[in-house]
Amino acid sequence: MPKAIIIGAGIAGIATAIRLAVQGCQVEIFEANSYPGGKLTEFEQDGFRFDAGPSLFTMPRYVDELFELAGKHPKDFFIYQKLNKVCQYFYEDGTQLTAYADAERFVEEVQNTTGESVTSVRKYLDNSADIYNVTNHVFLERSLHQLKNFLRSDILKSVFRFGKIDAFRTMHQANAGFFKDDRMVQFYDRYATYNGSNPYQAPATLNVIPHLEQHFGAYFPQGGMHSITTSLVKLAEYLGVKFNYNTPVSQLLVNGYKLTGAVVNGSIVYADIMVSNMDVWFTYHKLLKGHEHLFPRRILAQERSSSALIFYWGISREFKELDLHNIFFSTDYKAEFDLIWKDKTISNDPTIYLNISSKYKPDDAPEGCENWFTMINVPANTGQDWDTLIATAREDILRKLTRILGQDIGSLIVSESVLDPRGIESKTSSYQGSLYGTSSNNQFAAFLRHANRSGKVDGLYFCGGSVHPGGGIPLCLLSAKIVADWIKQKGPKTS
Ligand code: FAD
Structure with a gap:
């Protein structure tokens, strides 16, 4: 053997x-x-459980x-459920948008919230599906480093359709060309962060990612x-x-x-x-x-992918307006990414991702409380003064969440720990603490x-x-x- x-x-x-x-x-x-x-x-802290x-x-x-x-x-081993609501989005202008898993409900929500037509969102999602159908066999499921894989008939068919993959524009250029409403551009630009990239540089081929989430769905393991x-x-x-x-x-x-x-x-x-x-x-x-x-x-x-700064907060009350996945967008997305990728630092108005697993798994937090996994995208670790950056980011995040949720969030934190790119590097041997390799x-x-x-x-x-x-x-x-x-x-x- x-x-x-x-x-x-x-x-x-x-x-x-x-x-x-x-x-x-x-x-x-x-x-x-x-x-x-x-x-x-995962880890536990003061009666709260967190997926790290x-x-x-x-x-x-x-x-x-x-x-x-x-x-x-x-x-028999592993149980999970499909989410009906994939994510709750909060914009700085007060707009709230729910990304429903059901495509028809989602396109209607977009039309009602942003005025972007049902037809244009459907067309966008069809385009995303087309990119998936061309790239899936070639880039994802097989080695790119074995010649024989390129000689398969299904792969050759995909190769001949490569024009579809939109590799010579950036994600942002494609999205800005597609949608009239800036909120939808920002919505779809965010998918670049699913593999730690920058929508203002990454090829529009990555506009395949919405298809993975919106067609195949998002799930929660029990x-x-x-x-x-x-x-x-x-x-x-x-x-x-x-x-x-x-x-x-x-x-x-x-x-x-x-x-x-x-x-x-x-x-x-x-x-x-x-x-x-x-x-x-x-x-x-x-x-x-x-x-x-x-x-x-x-x-x-x-170049390495971006990293993350995460505050694991035990919160002493529940927020009905929040879901399992929540996004609080920045006002100027381009400036936020320029700071991460060009200046290798953090914006004072970062886009915040807030995950609350106790929404679906109540025993993750004591009764009446929630476990907040509060994350922002940050550059890979190239020796920045992280302690100073973390202290500033904590204040900026709390100020933003307090303003949008109308509650003093800082005073609700009853338990806290932090993970930054240095910790990601030392705990998992990921070079520069990058989340997704290159x-x-x-x-x-x-x-x-x-x-x-x-x-x-x-x-x-x-x-x-x-x-x-x-x-x-x-x-x-x-x-x-x-x-x-x-x-x-x-x-x-x-x-
Ligand atoms: P890793 O998880 O990197 O583990 C490598 C292992 O190798 C570690 O256990 C390490 O200790 C061990 N090791 C290293 N060196 C040695 C050695 N010399 N000898 C023995 N053992 C060694 N992905 C998603 O799909 N969805 C998400 O929502 C998502 N969010 C993320 C959020 C954060 C904060 C992070 C950090 C990552 C996220 N990712 C997400 C990415 C995802 O977690 C990773 O892509 C994936 O888990 C990486 O798995 P891996 O098998 O490459 O190994």
């Missing part, structure tokens, strides 16, 4: 372990932390697929986001995957261009296959230090993301948000599929 070692128990590492175990490998995971999940983890990282769950079928592969019924991790760990353990916690891999051993082993707790471990779920930048710079001739320099030099701020980004296999080191594979096809839970789960398919085709050489 071939042996596979996985470095890191992030969601992609766990999914890869499940797939390789189903393919007949003996799988062992080495995880630096004392817990699985990486960014997809991801809060928006889309494309649940990629999770279900893992249970089905193992011959299990997904619902046990909170962290139950994605716990249910998949349970499945992996059932399949015989061995998890080792508090066990960082400190070095990869290579002989010429062949991977020969890894150093774990001072001992050498051997395997036929090694998959790194560690950020690809750190995999090279830490684990392959001294082998710089093996580094894909151009790929590692790509940014998608140019039309070549998809091609400049690291492949799921090393081009130089035989036996080394990669999964997770820093490699193809990119960050976010659905794409991380797809990276696991691509790695497992690649290993299946190549067939591991047994030692």
